[in-house]
Amino acid sequence: MMSFILRRLIQTLIVIGALSFFCFYLMSLMPGDPVDMMISSNPNMTSEDVSRLRELYGLDQPVYKRYLNWVSTLAQGDLGYSRTYRVPVTEILGPRLWNTFILSGLSLIFSLLVAIPLGVFAALNQGKKLDYFINFFAFAGISLPSFWLAIVLILIFAVQIPLFPASGTMSVGTDMTSFEGFFDRIKYLILPTLSLSFMSIGSFVRFTRSSMLEAMRNDYIRTARAKGLSRSRVLIVHGFRNALLPLITVVALSFSSLFSGAVITETVFAYQGVGQLVLASIQSNDFNVAMVSFMISVSMVLTMNLVADLLYGVADPRITYV
Amino acid sequence: MKRILCLIALLFSLTTELQAQRRLTAQELNIGVTQEFENFNPLIMSMMATTYMYRMVARTLNVLDENGEWVPQLAEVIPSLENGLARRTTIDGHPMIEALWKIKSNASWGDGTPVTCRDVKFSWEVALSPMVSISEKEIYDQVKEIVIDEKNPKDCLLRYREAKWTYNRLATFFIVPEHLERPIFEQFGNQAEGYEQHSNYTRNPTHPGLFNGPYRISEIKLGSHVRFERNPYFYGKPSFFERVVVKLIPNTGTLEANLRSGTIDMVSALGMSFDQAIAFDEKVKKDDLPFDVNFQPSLVYEHIDFNLDHPVLKDQVVRQALLMSIDREALTQGLFGGRQPVALHNTSPLDPWFTDDPKKIKIHPFSRRQAKRLLDQHGWVVAADGVRAKDGQRLSFTLMTTAGNRVRELVQVYLQDQWRSIGADVQVKNEPARVFFGETTRKRKFDGMAMYAWISSPESNPRSTLSSKSIPSEENGWSGQNQPGWRNARVDELVFKLDLEFDPEKRLAMIHEILFLYTSELPVLPLYYRSDVSVTPKSLRGYKLPGHQFPATNHIENWTLVDGVNEGAKL
Numbered sequence: 001m002m003s004f005i006l007r008r009l010i011q012t013l014i015v016i017g018a019l020s021f022f023c024f025y026l027m028s029l030m031p032g033d034p035v036d037m038m039i040s041s042n043p044n045m046t047s048e049d050v051s052r053l054r055e056l057y058g059l060d061q062p063v064y065k066r067y068l069n070w071v072s073t074l075a076q077g078d079l080g081y082s083r084t085y086r087v088p089v090t091e092i093l094g095p096r097l098w099n100t101f102i103l104s105g106l107s108l109i110f111s112l113l114v115a116i117p118l119g120v121f122a123a124l125n126q127g128k129k130l131d132y133f134i135n136f137f138a139f140a141g142i143s144l145p146s147f148w149l150a151i152v153l154i155l156i157f158a159v160q161i162p163l164f165p166a167s168g169t170m171s172v173g174t175d176m177t178s179f180e181g182f183f184d185r186i187k188y189l190i191l192p193t194l195s196l197s198f199m200s201i202g203s204f205v206r207f208t209r210s211s212m213l214e215a216m217r218n219d220y221i222r223t224a225r226a227k228g229l230s231r232s233r234v235l236i237v238h239g240f241r242n243a244l245l246p247l248i249t250v251v252a253l254s255f256s257s258l259f260s261g262a263v264i265t266e267t268v269f270a271y272q273g274v275g276q277l278v279l280a281s282i283q284s285n286d287f288n289v290a291m292v293s294f295m296i297s298v299s300m301v302l303t304m305n306l307v308a309d310l311l312y313g314v315a316d317p318r319i320t321y322v
Numbered sequence: 323m324k325r326i327l328c329l330i331a332l333l334f335s336l337t338t339e340l341q342a343q344r345r346l347t348a349q350e351l352n353i354g355v356t357q358e359f360e361n362f363n364p365l366i367m368s369m370m371a372t373t374y375m376y377r378m379v380a381r382t383l384n385v386l387d388e389n390g391e392w393v394p395q396l397a398e399v400i401p402s403l404e405n406g407l408a409r410r411t412t413i414d415g416h417p418m419i420e421a422l423w424k425i426k427s428n429a430s431w432g433d434g435t436p437v438t439c440r441d442v443k444f445s446w447e448v449a450l451s452p453m454v455s456i457s458e459k460e461i462y463d464q465v466k467e468i469v470i471d472e473k474n475p476k477d478c479l480l481r482y483r484e485a486k487w488t489y490n491r492l493a494t495f496f497i498v499p500e501h502l503e504r505p506i507f508e509q510f511g512n513q514a515e516g517y518e519q520h521s522n523y524t525r526n527p528t529h530p531g532l533f534n535g536p537y538r539i540s541e542i543k544l545g546s547h548v549r550f551e552r553n554p555y556f557y558g559k560p561s562f563f564e565r566v567v568v569k570l571i572p573n574t575g576t577l578e579a580n581l582r583s584g585t586i587d588m589v590s591a592l593g594m595s596f597d598q599a600i601a602f603d604e605k606v607k608k609d610d611l612p613f614d615v616n617f618q619p620s621l622v623y624e625h626i627d628f629n630l631d632h633p634v635l636k637d638q639v640v641r642q643a644l645l646m647s648i649d650r651e652a653l654t655q656g657l658f659g660g661r662q663p664v665a666l667h668n669t670s671p672l673d674p675w676f677t678d679d680p681k682k683i684k685i686h687p688f689s690r691r692q693a694k695r696l697l698d699q700h701g702w703v704v705a706a707d708g709v710r711a712k713d714g715q716r717l718s719f720t721l722m723t724t725a726g727n728r729v730r731e732l733v734q735v736y737l738q739d740q741w742r743s744i745g746a747d748v749q750v751k752n753e754p755a756r757v758f759f760g761e762t763t764r765k766r767k768f769d770g771m772a773m774y775a776w777i778s779s780p781e782s783n784p785r786s787t788l789s790s791k792s793i794p795s796e797e798n799g800w801s802g803q804n805q806p807g808w809r810n811a812r813v814d815e816l817v818f819k820l821d822l823e824f825d826p827e828k829r830l831a832m833i834h835e836i837l838f839l840y841t842s843e844l845p846v847l848p849l850y851y852r853s854d855v856s857v858t859p860k861s862l863r864g865y866k867l868p869g870h871q872f873p874a875t876n877h878i879e880n881w882t883l884v885d886g887v888n889e890g891a892k893l
Contacts (some may be wrong), residue, residue: 032760038368038457039803045458046786047801054515054799056455081519085544086361088519092544154579166580171546172567270571272546277634283756 012302021067023294028063033285034083052109060295080288084281089288097259100273107193108254111200119208126213134205141202142226150268157191164191167270192269196262207250211243244315259296342508346587346859351563354577354586356593363523364496365449368457371592375568377875378550379533383423385493385876386780388866390672397716398424398439410485417485423478430555432538439478443468444500448507450819453514461495462656481745486821493872502531536561536879546570562882574598578688581857589857591867597729597857600659612860617661621670622852624775630807630845632770633715639700641844645686647693647744653736654850665848667837672869674779675833682834684841692745710745718747725752730773765800766807775852779871785817808845
């Protein structure tokens with residue numbers, strides 16, 4: 001088991017290293033640079049200003065040199081400086097990662113809490129009205145564009161019935177450590193969480209339903225029933241546990257996106273998350289912010305894949321690691 | 323059923339209660355913007371939203387006000403040759419100029435430290451450092467020497483390298499507090515970007531001593547909002563609003579929802595798109611909403627660059643026919659309700675150098691018949707496919723612009739249709755803004771035409787867009803902005819002489835000659851001057867949208883409310 005984990009960790013580090021160069025190279029291929037952004041907002045910049053700034057930022061260097069500079073700075077524990085926001089990367093990225101983690105985490109928990117029981121109910125009532133109703137709800141969730149749903153939620157619950165704030169992360173000047181600050185934060189999270197969850201609920205319901213249907217058709221379920229086990233025991237211990245395997249993969253991959261952010265939801269709700277930041281940093285060629293975000297996303301995907309592999313063993317004792 | 327009815331009643335009562343609470347008072351004004359902002363170090367800031375907010379917290383020696391007049395801010399008066407505070411001199415046979423800037427006696431930083439010439443000199447030193455990534459260096463570089471009067475450190479003598487008439491226009495000569503920033507500059511100034519990364523603006527951005535304007539920053543959350551509080555040390559009259567909060571709401575739809583729900587009280591010029599503002603203006607009138615939608619023609623010049631290396635478009639007759647065949651009046655009426663005026667050339671009506679005098683510039687009125695005749699006369703014959711041709715060359719080209727920009731795409735369709743009627747075949751080829759500006763226009767890779775906008779400042783030398791030295795090329799690192807590739811020796815001469823001419827009448831004559839050549843040779847097809855838009859509460863007074871690059875916040879201390887409150891809460 002330990003050698004398996006160690007091997008996978010080494011593989012993970014190699015993949016991260018290779019992907020980091022690949023991402024850096026891809027970003028450098030994009031047309032324009034931070035200086036071009038400055039030109040568009042300052043009509044008085046001269047061609048001398050442009051050349052001087054490109055040299056100062058090292059944009060006149062070949063890609064491999066810029067990559068090596070970035071890696072060596074990172075190796076010293078310095079995540080660098082955001083050229084767009086003019087602050088250290090940690091200062092801008094840290095709070096955004098935390099905000100995204102809260103929003104995505106809450107949304108994931110809420111989605112799972114709603115979707116798993118609905119999926120199980122739908123499977124147990126296959127072909128009945130309840131199944132059709134839940135399926136309709138699930139397909140609606142998958143099909144509705146998230147930006148549309150977000151705008152509708154804002155119009156209903158912030159403009160027509162102003163129960164929640166239309167956008168933002170928390171009220172200006174609120175102290176997050178206080179009790180009042182905590183509730184203020186919750187108030188701002190409700191609409192984006194609902195908007196973000198609606199789509200995941202749909203897909204989780206479909207996954208749970210099909211896994212459960214698959215599991216309930218197996219011989220061991222018939223055997224368990226023949227043994228006279230209670231309905232709940234058959235469902236939970238024999239049916240649901242076996243239905244968990246494909247769900248683990250889907251949920252583990254969803255966990256990996258906890259720090260990636262939801263660009264559309266964050267933009268519509270003006271929620272200070274990392275998705276919006278990454279999009280802006282890619283658009284403005286803010287290498288340091290974009291690269292650190294990429295690295296976090298890549299690491300999360302690879303780590304959660306490893307966790308999923310380990311959880312298979314827990315859910316299914318037949319699986320061993322060599 | 324009763325429970326449901328009770329719940330609905332409760333929701334309605336709650337709604338009414340919440341709506342009643344939305345009342346704008348002198349306590350706090352909430353402004354929405356859609357554009358990102360950065361840290362507030364004025365020497366390195368480059369984003370428009372930062373500039374918008376910076377003008378609330380700090381002032382420069384002088385500025386162009388909302389009425390287009392140059393007015394003093396930190397300075398007592400603007401030095402000039404006429405008032406004797408400036409004088410022309412010669413050093414080693416080289417003509418120079420020097421100006422005495424007297425800083426207001428009560429001008430102070432937000433911690434009570436007086437603003438002096440030491441701050442001016444220190445800012446100049448920092449800006450000239452090769453290790454600081456200042457975007458526009460020319461404004462500082464024009465100064466050769468700054469002399470501080472030790473007996474009166476409020477007096478500041480600036481000696482300029484050259485005698486240019488623009489010497490006393492220092493609205494982008496930003497000043498930082500020497501007493502807070504010098505130790506940092508001395509410690510980190512020799513590292514690339516070292517000063518800016520350790521500056522108080524980066525590490526301690528709410529320090530009151532960083533600001534000298536009507537407000538100070540009390541809270542800054544990048545990507546979210548900035549909160550401002552009244553600065554008790556401001557030299558001018560105290561602002562009406564005790565606090566101002568600027569909120570970043572990137573989505574324009576959400577921005578409008580925030581305005582209607584009362585989360586924000588107004589939308590700055592960096593908010594709604596033009597088409598959204600027109601639609602919102604209709605809603606305001608229809609539903610009697612308590613807002614004013616303000617439209618102000620600006621210095622942004624929407625145009626089409628011809629690639630003058632194109633075999634068809636290098637022909638001046640073709641360019642003239644293309645311009646004459648489009649009804650730009652109908653275009654602006656149809657698409658913008660006439661709120662964005664037709665452009666005659668690159669100088670906006672807001673600019674004192676503007677002219678629409680047909681004796682001074684060449685005006686090409688709309689006449690499809692005239693355009694066709696012109697092409698016929700010069701051998702462009704309509705072929706069987708309806709497209710004209712001459713010497714085996716078809717009158718066919720591409721028109722590029724930024725993909726996803728709805729207004730520009732509508733204009734493209736309109737132009738395509740109009741040009742088809744005179745036998746010109748136009749293919750639309752759009753690219754994401756990033757590619758279009760970062761590669762295609764910057765390196766002159768557009769095949770035929772490129773539609774986009776230029777922003778200029780009033781009375782600014784058009785050297786960077788019209789001089790042949792500014793044609794982007796590999797040799798100059800693609801750094802020029804003369805994308806059409808226009809070469810005119812007389813224009814080159816005039817843009818060089820323009821800065822050195824102190825006589826305003828002669829200067830005007832020079833610029834009018836440039837405009838004549840520009841409108842005659844048509845290296846660019848003028849479309850319209852864009853308008854800035856903002857939304858303000860009906861009860862707001864003293865607000866004016868300037869239309870130029872110095873934002874409305876330059877006079878924020880003049881903003882007040884009718885009877886002290888905003889009465890409109892009917893949403």
